[in-house]
Every structure is written in C-alpha cells, then in structure tokens.
C-alpha cells in the first residue's frame with residue numbers, strides 16, 4: 001500500500017457553520033506533506049478529524065487502509081501527533097512526561113537520544129511549570145515522536161521555536177522521513193514548510209484549492225531580471241523606448257518572457273554606452289505565489 005493517509009470527501013460542520021467542504025487528499029508513505037492555509041482555514045480541524053478527536057458529517061478517512069472516526073481509533077496506534085498546545089502537567093518534569101507516555105518497548109537510551117536531538121538536555125529534569133512556550137512546544141514534539149510512530153501529524157510545530165530549535169526540528173523530521181516515517185505538517189507560513197515538504201495541500205476557507213509541490217508553486221508566477229547600470233534613469237527610458245515592458249520599481253526589472261529578453265536589453269544598453277554593473281535573476285517568491293493563489297484561485301497564477 002503506497003498511501004499512508006487517504007481522505008475522501010470530508011465534510012464538517014460546527015452547528016450550522018460549514019467548516020470543511022469536500023476535502024480529499026492523500027499522503028504517500030514516506031513523504032512529508034505540508035498543509036498550508038491562513039488562520040481559520042481548517043487545518044487543525046482536518047488534523048483533529050484524522051486523529052479521531054472530532055466527528056465529521058460526511059466522507060472517509062483511512063490510515064494504512066483502515067478507517068478512522070470519532071469511535072474508531074485502532075489505526076492510530078502507530079501515529080504520533082502534536083495538535084494545538086501540548087497538554088503538559090506543570091508539576092511533572094519533561095522526563096516524567098516521556099516516561100508516562102512511553103510504550104513498553106521504548107528504552108531509556110531511546111528517550112535520551114530524542115531529548116538530545118531536540119537539545120532539551122539542560123531542562124528535561126526540571127518541572128514543566130518553569131518551561132517557556134518554546135520549551136513546552138519541544139516537549140510536545142518529543143511526545144509526538146516518542147513511540148517511534150510510522151506517521152507523525154504536527155500542527156504548527158514551529159510555533160514559539162527559535163531559529164536553532166526550528167533548525168533542529170527540521171533535521172529531526174528529515175532524518176525520520178529518510179528512515180521511512182510519513183509526515184503531515186501544518187503551517188500558515190509557507191516558508192516554514194518550504195525546506196521540508198515537497199508536497200503541499202493548500203486550503204482556504206475549508207476547501208482544498210490546490211494539491212501541488214513546492215517546485216511547481218515556485219515555477220509559477222513571474223520571473224524577471226534585475227539590472228543595475230551606470231545610469232539607471234537613462235537605461236530605464238531607453239528600454240521603454242525600445243518597447244520593453246518593465247516592472248515599476250527602483251531598479252530595472254526586465255521580465256523574463258523568453259530567452260532573448262535579457263540579451264536584447266543588454267544590447268540596447270551597451271549600444272548606448274551604458275555600463276551594466278549587475279544582473280540578477282529573480283525567481284518567484286513562494287509566499288507571493290501562495291497569496292496569488294489564495295486571492296484568485298488557480299486561474300490567478302500563470
């Protein structure tokens with residue numbers, strides 16, 4: 001079986017309010033899939049439904065072929081998760097938490113290895129009531145990984161983490177994924193997922209607007225060259241006179257419409273004794289592509 005998770009036509013209402021509409025996507029075994037959407041888009045609700053924490057009015061969710069629902073949790077035995085704020089007991093130490101939730105086969109050295117990977121060694125034996133937001137978040141992440149799950153679901157895992165902790169978590173996720181663990185990770189910040197997830201599920205107001213890859217998203221939208229010259233004002237005017245469709249900006253942005261656009265622009269400038277000091281190839285920004293997609297739907301991104 002190639003798919004760890006299959007969601008088909010999932011619908012969810014809270015009272016009369018429709019929260020999820022016809023959500024269908026798959027997570028392939030061993031992949032890291034990013035669930036991206038603005039605040040309130042429905043990411044946490046999808047994850048809670050997968051974990052059997054909330055019911056749903058329609059659709060099916062299966063993990064490794066076995067269905068999951070509010071009353072059916074068997075398929076979740078090898079799933080680790082961090083959803084919203086980790087439930088932490090203030091008067092227990094981090095280590096106590098790990099011992100409390102560890103299954104029989106989890107040894108002390110496995111726990112120590114996990115603590116080291118997340119760089120929690122210094123405070124793991126202190127009571128959690130003194131933990132900062134980021135320390136609690138890391139403990140929640142450690143608990144999600146504790147029992148060597150096949151499938152890990154992380155809701156906004158980078159929340160409250162400093163850059164070093166974000167880097168350490170990314171390393172841990174990548175290592176585990178290389179060993180075969182499957183991941184579904186949500187974020188409202190695409191940049192956080194860019195370095196991790198190849199597959200993206202983009203949701204907006206409870207609906208999937210695109211299932212794509214970071215590569216595909218990057219290759220959409222505008223690409224252009226940024227030129228710096230010995231006389232930018234004159235260069236700009238010359239290029240406009242030669243019918244170049246420039247981007248309005250402080251620097252000269254020649255849209256990369258075809259392979260000849262840069263060569264032709266350079267010829268115009270050199271023939272008019274303007275020195276070209278720098279040329280940069282500017283790729284599309286992932287966040288910009290996502291915003292365009294959210295604003296205009298798939299039609300908006302060419």
Ligand SMILES: Nc1ncnc2c1ncn2[C@@H]1O[C@H](COP(=O)(O)OP(=O)(O)OP(=O)(O)O)[C@@H](O)[C@H]1O
Pocket residue numbers: 014019037038039040041042043044045046188
């Ligand atoms: N228990 C609830 N009762 C009523 N409405 C709810 C409940 N939980 C969530 N909602 C609504 O469902 C929608 C989706 O919420 P959800 O938490 O899934 O979004 P999200 O994408 O995870 O957002 P965020 O990034 O802010 O965490 C929101 O409009 C929210 O107000």
